[in-house]
Amino acid sequence: MPIVILHPQQFSCIVVFGPPAEIFYVIMSVTCRFLSGGLLHRATSCVSMTTSRNACFSNARMHWIRQIGTKANTPAVSTRPVNLTYDVFDGKGDNTPLVFLHGLFGSKSNFHSIAKSLVQRTGRKVLTVDARNHGKSTHSPIITYEAMTNDLTQLLAQLRIGKCVLIGHSMGGKVAMTTALMQPSLVERLVVVDISPAQTTPLTNFPAYIQAMKEVKVPKDVPRSTARRLAEDQLRQLVKERSVRQFLLTNLTEEEGQYSWRVNLDAISNHLQDIMNFPAFNTSYEGPTLFLGGTNSAYISSEDYPEIQRLFPCADIQYIPDASHWIHADKPLDFISSISTFLQS
Structure with a gap:
């Protein structure tokens, strides 16, 4: 009633x-x-x-x-998990699988080439996963790290994966950290790519990106190449960096001649502060952890080190030279080498 x-x-x-x-x-x-x-x-x-x-x-x-969460050290989750889409790259080995989590406005395809290389190099099974409201995963009005951890936990249970190596970039890195802190038994090792457990609002221009995407209008039944060109022209006013425009355009989809964004812009906009922040935890994750930053990025700074060490006492912090926030795209070979070395340590 x-x-x-x-x-x-x-x-x-x-x-x-x-x-x-x-x-x-x-x-x-x-x-x-x-x-x-x-x-x-x-x-x-x-x-x-x-x-x-x-x-x-x-x-x-x-x-x-x-x-008012029921557990003193764990934030409460107010929503049930949603179904996530994923891709599997099978390896011949029996070692713990690797699970990749993308960043805001990304998708599971961001890590396909990296996943294939790591399968060849390590023999491990690799999964790449679409977060809620991204890619082909289910949309929801909620997008918080607790909710996304719940989604991932459900997916791993469905796939009968009792333990994995979590590798998350940016927003995905915060999901990975939250999962390790809330469900440490699921995480054998943790790799956090160019993000820290700190507020990231000052470093981003996501509100402008969202506004620009919402204002894009593409005529129906035009060729995809034309649609992309028209969308980019409209994004250009608020999104100055060409690389960022190209990244956002990976979310432009067509269905029955109608173009739209596959990401849930309303949910992202409504929860942008949640995405920029990080939940408060009084617990720590004791497993092996690698924080991997780019020297040309400011997302992992020395000011973040105390909080990293508090939450992840076994963390090692490394930087890849001449890499921006998108380390895996700028320096894929160095990125793969760093992860491979970490897995063997």
């Missing part, structure tokens, strides 16, 4: 559906927002929330729910 919450001062309401426990969380967080005067800004508006598989909580509500 739905519950309707009326704003005491505005002509607005919130309709809440779902199990009693989840409705309770929503009511309490909405009440807090009403008291602070920050939830509804339009005089006549009505928001519908369905607290089911894809419950839609804002950043503030997610933060409030995490604060």
